Amino acid sequence: MNVHVEARDVVKRFGPTTALAGAKIAITEGETHALVGRNGAGKSTLVSILTGLQRPDEGEVLFAGQPAPALADRDAWRRRVACVYQKSTIISALTVAENLFLNRQSEKNVINWRALAGRARELLDTYEVDVDAQALAGDLSVEQRQLVEIARALSFGARFIILDEPTARLDGPAIERLFTRMRSLREQGVTMMYISHHLDEVYEICQSVTVFRDARHVTTRPVADLPHDELVAAMTGEATAVYEARSRTPGESVVLSGENLGLAGRYSGIDISVRSGEVVGLAGSASSGKVGLAETLVGLRRADTGTVTVNGTKVTPGDVPAAMKAGLGFVPEDRHHEGFVPLLSVGENATFPIARKLGRYGLISPSRRRATAERMIDSLDIKTEGPDQPVADLSGGNAQKVVFARALVDDPTVLVVINPTAGVDVKAKQALLGAVEDAVERGAGAVLVSDELDDLRICDRVLVMFHGRVVKDVPRGWTDHELVAVMEGMEE
Incomplete structure (x- = not known):
């Protein structure tokens, strides 16, 4: 060839x-x-x-x-x-057809929109892409x-x-x-x-x-x-073993709970509780509602029904600061849009949640911020030139570690992480899953949402969601076949 x-x-x-x-x-x-x-x-x-x-x-x-x-x-x-x-x-604000022929809408000065849509449909049909040419790309x-x-x-x-x-x-x-x-x-x-x-x-x-x-x-x-x-x-450069989950015994106190949670079009009738020292997984397809549920638990989404309680405090629906004040740390699904500010430094991103504690009268002490950032860099083994380096300069795995640093910097008693190892390498995955287990060993409770079966192996139990409902609570020790069967609706 x-x-x-x-x-x-x-x-x-x-x-x-x-x-x-x-x-x-x-x-x-x-x-x-x-x-x-x-x-x-x-x-x-x-x-x-x-x-x-x-x-x-x-x-x-x-x-x-x-x-x-x-x-x-x-x-x-x-x-x-x-x-x-x-x-x-x-470009979300344009139609599919406009995206397909951006800057090529017409060879003349006037765009023939009907012809453009026709060209787009022909192109989509050629490559068997089942999408409406006139649909808004953002949808x-x-x-x-x-x-x-x-x-x-x-x-x-x-x-x-x-x-x-x-x-x-x-x-x-x-x-x-x-x-x-x-x-x-x-x-x-x-x-x-x-x-x-x-x-x-x-x-x-x-x-x-x-x-x-x-x-x-x-x-x-x-x-x-x-x-x-x-x-x-x-x-x-070396033989690397698959991450092995640590054995542990969860405590008795409930640090996070959701009762009768419902959000139209995403999930309904959800009850969830997480104990101190426990990792609870959420698994299911993209349409199962698992990400929407996790985002509700941290306040990013406002449920239509039900209540969320963090460390005994009922949190106002859709109130992220209240959830964090009650002791919750969060690693979002999309680190690029929700996890960090690219132009700011590693130190600034890592210490956002505790900025109020790093000085007096609304002023941040640079030395205290640097010391805290250096501690997080060391504990998570973030490969960086130092706290002053912009996060945008880091590799994907190290940028994700900065997101973890932000979630862990205030020593939360509840940790919610969504797809924490997406787009990172083998060693970074081990470090990130290890960070979750470290927090849990210190007494935190954790909710882990992931599309990766290997990530879910650190969970003490996995709640499998299907079409917006929890269909099974699967204890540790499951096989891939068992979990996938439930996720695909072949077993309840």
Whole structure:
């Protein structure tokens, strides 16, 4: 097979930091090729170079054996490569059709809206994307937005697509639908590079895998010839065991409870209680209501019925500050929009909840903030230049640790975390799950919402939700088959 895309001996530096050191990758025409590595391995930098957003300091990029276009020639780049990022680039305020042909609505000065809608429907039909061309993009699901982005990329003529953590916010059935679409595109000759921290997906959808570690190429192998433990060892430089949950005995006191909670269109009739020293999991599909329930417990959503009690205090519905004052810490689902302020420093983000305690008369003591931030950086092993570094400069795993720092900085007695390990590497997952268990060992109670079965293994019990109701309370020791069967509605 011919090599479709190749990066040779690529070096990229950002000041004193070497992001890529002689890195390479070669992707053959019509294959789905995985790129894996821990956060900070250089994956994102390579993507920026393969898409023409950055110029390598050394080395070269080739498409079908020909040198890459000049960076300024954006049209030439769009004809060669497109990237579907974990964070959607779809503009919510525009229709699907407008997003598909943004800046290409018409070759003339006047836009023919009916013709535009027709072109959009034809494009969507060609790639079997079941979305209304005239629907508002902001009303689409995560899955639908991804498919629209793929169709948009192909409409430029690109036959090479980079998929960056595409399943991070999808549930099981949506992932399978995405994989079906990817297999169909591959049959049509589309070449894909697939970036994921979910190694089981690499084995399911990819033919080859390249591993980066510490800014360097480590290995490229056919997926079928690379055992799972060898792949993990290549990523980490050592054999890494699966996270093992700690044994413990929950206390008797209830630190968080919800009674008869209901929210129209999301869930109804929910009763939940969490004891000191206990981790309670929430599992289910994206439409199960699990995230909405967790966001209600912390005050992000206002339930139509029922009450939430934190440490014996009934919290006003929809009042996040009241929940935090009562002793609750929270790790939101979307760290980019809800977890931190990118332009502010690690120290500022980590100490937001206790700013009032770091000084007098409304003034914050810089030395006290720095000392607190350094303590959190050390306890969570955040890889950073120090408290003054902007969070936006950190890798995904370390940025998520900052979100955890903010949740834990006031030593909460209740911790609610949603998809805490989405988009982070193997070692970061271990650190983040360990942080939850550390808090619980100190006497906190925790609610853990996750689409990852491995995350849920630290739970003392898992409440499985289906169509807005809790259908089963599953004790620790479940098998994947047992839990998935309940999640998919095959057992109650």
